[in-house]
Amino acid sequence: MLYQIYATIIKELLLLWRDRAGMLVLFVMPAVLVVVMSLVQENILIIMGETSTKMLFVELDGDPLGRTIEEKLIESGSIEVVKEIDGRQITEKEALSAILNGNFQFCVIIPKGFSKAVKARTRQSVSRSLFNDSVTDEIETSIPDLVVYFDPAVRGGFRSSVLNALNQATLGMEIKEKMKMFSELVPKKINQSVKEMLSPFGAEDLAVDVAEMQFKWNEKRLLEISENPATSSIFEKTPSSVQQNVPAWALFGMFFIVVPMAGALIREKQDGTLSRLMTMPVSYLTLIFGKVLAYIFVCLSQFALILIIGRYVLPMLGTPMLEMGTNPVAIFIITLSAALAATGYGILLGTFSSSFEQASMFGPISIVIAAAIGGIMVPVYAMPKMMKALSMLSPLNWGHDAFLDIFIRGGDVRSIMPEAGSLFLLFLVMMLISWFFLFRKIRTG
Amino acid sequence: MEKALVCQNIVKTYRGSSEPSLDGLDLSIDEGMIFGLLGPNGAGKTTSISILSTLMKPDRGQIKIYGIDALKHPDQARRLIGLVPQDIALYPNLTVKENLRYFGRIHGLKGKKLNQGIQKSLDLVGLSDCPDRKINTYSGGMKRRANLAVGILHEPRLLFLDEPTVGIDTQSRNMILEKLVDLKNKGTTIIYTTHYMEEAQKLCAFIEIIDEGKMIAQGAPLDLINQSEEYSDLNDLFLSLTGKSLRD
Numbered sequence: 274m275l276y277q278i279y280a281t282i283i284k285e286l287l288l289l290w291r292d293r294a295g296m297l298v299l300f301v302m303p304a305v306l307v308v309v310m311s312l313v314q315e316n317i318l319i320i321m322g323e324t325s326t327k328m329l330f331v332e333l334d335g336d337p338l339g340r341t342i343e344e345k346l347i348e349s350g351s352i353e354v355v356k357e358i359d360g361r362q363i364t365e366k367e368a369l370s371a372i373l374n375g376n377f378q379f380c381v382i383i384p385k386g387f388s389k390a391v392k393a394r395t396r397q398s399v400s401r402s403l404f405n406d407s408v409t410d411e412i413e414t415s416i417p418d419l420v421v422y423f424d425p426a427v428r429g430g431f432r433s434s435v436l437n438a439l440n441q442a443t444l445g446m447e448i449k450e451k452m453k454m455f456s457e458l459v460p461k462k463i464n465q466s467v468k469e470m471l472s473p474f475g476a477e478d479l480a481v482d483v484a485e486m487q488f489k490w491n492e493k494r495l496l497e498i499s500e501n502p503a504t505s506s507i508f509e510k511t512p513s514s515v516q517q518n519v520p521a522w523a524l525f526g527m528f529f530i531v532v533p534m535a536g537a538l539i540r541e542k543q544d545g546t547l548s549r550l551m552t553m554p555v556s557y558l559t560l561i562f563g564k565v566l567a568y569i570f571v572c573l574s575q576f577a578l579i580l581i582i583g584r585y586v587l588p589m590l591g592t593p594m595l596e597m598g599t600n601p602v603a604i605f606i607i608t609l610s611a612a613l614a615a616t617g618y619g620i621l622l623g624t625f626s627s628s629f630e631q632a633s634m635f636g637p638i639s640i641v642i643a644a645a646i647g648g649i650m651v652p653v654y655a656m657p658k659m660m661k662a663l664s665m666l667s668p669l670n671w672g673h674d675a676f677l678d679i680f681i682r683g684g685d686v687r688s689i690m691p692e693a694g695s696l697f698l699l700f701l702v703m704m705l706i707s708w709f710f711l712f713r714k715i716r717t718g
Numbered sequence: 719m720e721k722a723l724v725c726q727n728i729v730k731t732y733r734g735s736s737e738p739s740l741d742g743l744d745l746s747i748d749e750g751m752i753f754g755l756l757g758p759n760g761a762g763k764t765t766s767i768s769i770l771s772t773l774m775k776p777d778r779g780q781i782k783i784y785g786i787d788a789l790k791h792p793d794q795a796r797r798l799i800g801l802v803p804q805d806i807a808l809y810p811n812l813t814v815k816e817n818l819r820y821f822g823r824i825h826g827l828k829g830k831k832l833n834q835g836i837q838k839s840l841d842l843v844g845l846s847d848c849p850d851r852k853i854n855t856y857s858g859g860m861k862r863r864a865n866l867a868v869g870i871l872h873e874p875r876l877l878f879l880d881e882p883t884v885g886i887d888t889q890s891r892n893m894i895l896e897k898l899v900d901l902k903n904k905g906t907t908i909i910y911t912t913h914y915m916e917e918a919q920k921l922c923a924f925i926e927i928i929d930e931g932k933m934i935a936q937g938a939p940l941d942l943i944n945q946s947e948e949y950s951d952l953n954d955l956f957l958s959l960t961g962k963s964l965r966d
Contacts, residue, residue, distance in 0.1 A: 276828070280823030283820070284816075287816060288809060288812065291812075544810075545806075545807035546807045546808065546809060548803065549807040549868075550824065552772055552796060553796055553821070553825060554796040554797050554825065554826070715774070716775050
């Protein structure tokens with residue numbers, strides 16, 4: 274029996290090797306899809322603010338206040354400040370052009386005279402509150418606006434969060450400046466008040482030693498909010514475009530194996546090779562098992578290729594490197610389960626299709642639908658309620674969820690067992706249905 | 719003489735059909751004989767071959783192949799038989815050698831025995847000078863010969879041939895018939911269906927004509943022809959028994 278399985282595996286691999294179109298579908302299509310979709314979604318994640326964003330920072334002021342805003346933005350953690358392109362300082366015009374070209378999503382312009390104006394206005398504001406009448410005649414200094422340019426494609430939520438980060442930065446700077454001014458003017462005010470109070474007693478020249486005010490307390494926050502992802506292990510990231518797309522499109526490609534697989538079975542039914550084999554001393558199960566093993570080997574090779582692309586090729590194109598968690602056994606189990614489900618579907622499709630045209634139409638369409646409802650193309654969390662419920666029916670969703678579990682949530686063999694078990698059960702059910710109909714049809718006519 | 723195949727009262731009705739395709743077929747075939755199973759289209763020839771070669775199960779009846787109950791022990795019976803179906807049941811994208819290797823392995827042939835079997839089959843059907851060409855590059859006659867090569871690779875004691883010469887040129891047809899006689903001379907029992915009456919008359923020691931699933935005549939071709947002066951050959955006999963109306 275093992276020898277016959279071996280013979281069938283060799284024959285299937287040889288046939289597949291000779292089927293250039295089938296090989297293209299199985300290896301090139303998912304490889305191209307994973308590269309294209311990862312790159313496209315990387316840009317979308319940037320636009321949505323799911324990843325660190327590069328912000329152009331044009332400093333026309335030249336005073337330290339601009340630097341304070343820059344530091345506050347960097348502290349926010351989600352913004353990478355870029356001040357130079359090709360090794361030289363950028364101008365406002367160049368920055369605007371870079372935004373319009375889509376190379377950057379944001380640009381902050383610190384206008385000329387900004388620091389001086391802020392300082393003057395702070396002094397005026399604090400003086401007015403302390404020495405009510407002393408500066409009333411002075412004209413209020415106007416502060417030039419901080420200008421922020423946005424890429425029009427940037428979504429509202431992310432735009433608000435960037436503006437919020439900028440507001441926080443300017444507010445922090447404003448409080449710092451006001452406190453500085455307070456610390457400078459409050460002792461003067463106290464001296465002035467004390468002199469005024471004691472002057473009726475002939476003590477106009479009395480010098481009051483008022484301790485200089487400290488304002489560093491302002492830099493230390495009383496309440497800190499700690500933001501942590503709900504993971505069970507060391508991962509502290511949301512899925513990158515690569516982590517989302519590599520397992521997604523690898524699964525998609527894996528299920529596309531149904532086209533050549535069903536095609537091979539249909540040809541065997543049509544040209545009589547299957548009937549001929551059924552008159553030989555070999556069982557139906559041996560023949561099907563050999564076929565399944567050959568295609569599982571192809572699925573695993575296909576998956577390995579996509580992982581290599583995610584790990585080594587995509588980073589060269591500017592995406593993050595594929596992080597796969599710490600449990601290779603769990604990855605193998607879920608990959609094998611998905612491969613079994615895909616091959617089971619191939620056999621089922623080959624059993625019920627009466628022509629290759631039928632299988633090559635129905636197979637891909639059914640996989641695209643399963644991928645769409647299964648969160649391969651659009652993440653499940655972004656779907657409406659009804660579609661979320663429907664997504665639970667897609668085997669591609671089971672596989673993808675298990676991969677995300679391993680890659681992102683630190684999942685292990687135990688945590689992916691429900692998905693792996695479901696895929697394996699699906700394989701068994703499909704094989705049983707195929708066996709019942711195909712075997713019965715051949716043996717009973 | 720040992721009986722290569724004995725079947726009794728084989729009945730088969732396909733699902734959805736009210737009439738049986740085979741209705742009480744009886745056969746008794748001696749070892750080393752070329753037996754012709756003849757009949758018009760839809761008479762039940764291919765159904766008979768499918769049932770006798772253990773591909774399909776009959777609704778009723780008994781089949782013994784060299785004494786083995788083929789319905790109870792199909793795996794044992796399958797080790798003794800070879801089938802050359804009407805279709806070119808080969809993998810068109812594999813070479814003839816690769817096809818032979820695969821089917822040989824399925825029969826359990828290994829190593830030297832497998833390689834010798836492949837070479838012998840290729841020699842017998844005259845394809846030993848182009849064993850590495852894919853089947854889909856072969857002519858119709860070459861495909862038929864390759865189809866035969868797979869059927870005889872494991873040296874079966876009983877060989878079923880379902881219209882092995884249909885749609886090929888005279889030279890290929892002649893060669894196949896010569897090789898069948900060679901196989902018969904080496905002891906292989908052959909059960910053979912064909913539409914070509916002159917072929918059956920020349921080749922078969924015994925024939926059975928069936929129509930609508932029932933046997934309508936059986937015997938040695940010459941004995942059957944000599945039953946009446948109206949028949950100059952097997953073709954006359956056949957038309958007389960099955961009628962001249964078209965069968966689809």
